[in-house]
Amino acid sequence: MCDTFVATPSFTGTSSMIFGKNSDREPNEAQALLRVPARSKESKTFCTYIQVPGAKQTQEVILSKPFQMWGAEMGANEFGVVIGNEAVFTKIPFEKKNQGLTGMDLLRLALERSKDAETARETILQFLEKFGQDACGGYTNPSFYYHNSFIIADFKNAFVLETAGKFWAWKKIEGFYSISNGLTLEDNYDAIHPNAIDFAYQNGWIKKEKPFSFRASFSDSFFTFFSKCKIRRKITSDLGSDQKGNLGPREAMEILRQEGEPGITKPFFPFRSNMGSVCLHATGPITPNGTTGSMVAELNPDVSQNRFWFTGTSIPSISFFIPAGFSGTSFLEKNFEQPGAAFDSSLWWTHEKFYREIQRFYPEAKRAVQQRILDLENLWFEESNRILKKRKGQKTLDTLSETAIRTTLQEYRFWNNSLLNELKSKNRQRTFAPFYNWQWSVWNRKAGINVS
Known part of the structure; x- marks a missing residue:
């Protein structure tokens, strides 16, 4: 489970576009930071499960990704495009043959092949139409299939793109907007898949006398409810709204560090966490995931003035946000140890050892x-x-x-x-x-x- 938000320059009061995301995954699924240089004349691109046609030219990217996946949970490219994705649960079934692209694959493909947010959005839609999303997004759970929503932004534009199978809807964002693990677009989209409305009515997912809603038509209510996405989305929306006119990268970091319910003065212990916490702590079957990586971006009219911050670790409340920019060598695989499946000397696991040792006295630590x-x-x-x-x-x-x-x-x-x-x-x-x-x-x- 995850939370992603964006605030446009008209909202931030800083003349910058601000983006933030927490990636919530299985506790032992280390999240790697990886800088991938620009490439040229690539005939094929090998994604998580399938290969797709290559690109004549790709952009330099910084990715925050599950260590074993090709795709990424979030990232940025040298032209100042940022994307974060969310798992969403819909009524569209999966064949479960792993013959499609994960949402993380779609995200990385868009970052590597786009110079602006609009092109990134259209790149995702093109790959979605051609290859679909029949791809497992889990780690140890081979049955964890889901569809995806995205926030896509550059300095000029920000979009929310939501999908259900090959169906989609998108809206241009103005102000503050956050997404979690549920569809959010009703009839307020700017564009929609040409067959989505007819498909929903034909399947009886919405009554003919009622107006169409992308969310109401395609959402799977069971998994969406138990993800507690409405609770987390309200928290991020409220915290963001409180910062109108003064929302910069530091404020974005504090939103991502929010543990439990805002305003509670009682010390927070990880064992009390549930799916309603923005900085998520895994506890067991009911809350099987925790925040495994975080990112904040500050996008400016001059791309040379852009700044990005990544934790490269779990639990942002006790993590440093490390600065980065383009072009560069930080986080190149040859310079920066990538985490593996078990405890090692990487940045992610070194921090993780501390987190797991302090859980019983977390407030003091x-x-x-x-x-x-x-x-x-x-x-x-x-x-x-x-x-x-x-x-x-x-x-x-x-x-x-x-x-x-x-x-x-x-x-x-x-x-x-x-x-x-x-x-x-x-x-x-x-x-x-x-x-x-x-x-x-x-x-x-x-x-x-x-x-x-």
Whole structure:
């Protein structure tokens, strides 16, 4: 489950387009950060399950993706196009033969082959029409098939695109808009698949005397309800609306860090989390997923002034947002260790070890690291502001990104090697949450993590 939002320049008050997303996946499904350079004369593109025709030229992209997938949950390209996708549950059945494209495949294809948001939207629709979405999007669950919705943006335009099988509807966004794991477009779309309305009426999904609604016609009510997408969408919408006229990247990060219900002063413990939390903590069968990666983008009229931030780790509430830009070498596979299926020395798993150790005294641990997170992020903001103001170029911003990556990894190692012992000595009492503790012991064993 995920949450994605965008705020257009008329809303932000900063003359920038702001984009943010949390990717919620299985707890052991590490999320990789990967920069892919531009390529030329590619005859075929091998996606997660199938191959598609290649492109004469692709764009440089930065992706945040499940480590084993070709496609991505979210990302950006060198021309300032950003996309985030959401799983949505509809009445359109799957053949479950893995002969189509995942939503993550569609996202990456659009980023690699587009120079603006409109082209990205149309690229997704072209591949959707030709190949469909019969592709498993799960990790350990081979039956987890879903359709997809997207927020697609560049500096000038932002769109919400929602799909159900090969059917679709899209709307241009003005203001603040968020999506979660449910369809949102009623009859307020700007364009729709030419056969969608007739198909819905023919199947009796909407009565003839009632006006057509894309959401009401195509949504699967059962899975949509239990995803608690309405709750999370309301939270992100309310938090975003509160920042009208003053919504920048820092405010976007805080939206993604929201745990539980806003305004609650009681300390938040992960075992109390449910699907209604924006910063999602996995607990078991009812809440099987957690936030495994986060992204924020600030898009400006001059693409050289664009800035992007990625956590490359789970749980943004206790993670650094690392700055990045185009073009560059940060997050290139040869320079940046990609996480695997089990515990290793990558950025993602190094942070994950700390998170799993502190779950029983999470509020105390969160307080212990919050100031350090704030201090370093402020430093990176100030430095990136200086770089962009003096127009020193993206090469200098990329150097800052490389430095921030090294610093972040050093911090997480310090948290594991030193801070953790201090926290444990002060918090010896275990939280009484037997099923939660058992479930995490299973996940930890599979990941090769020993939690003391």
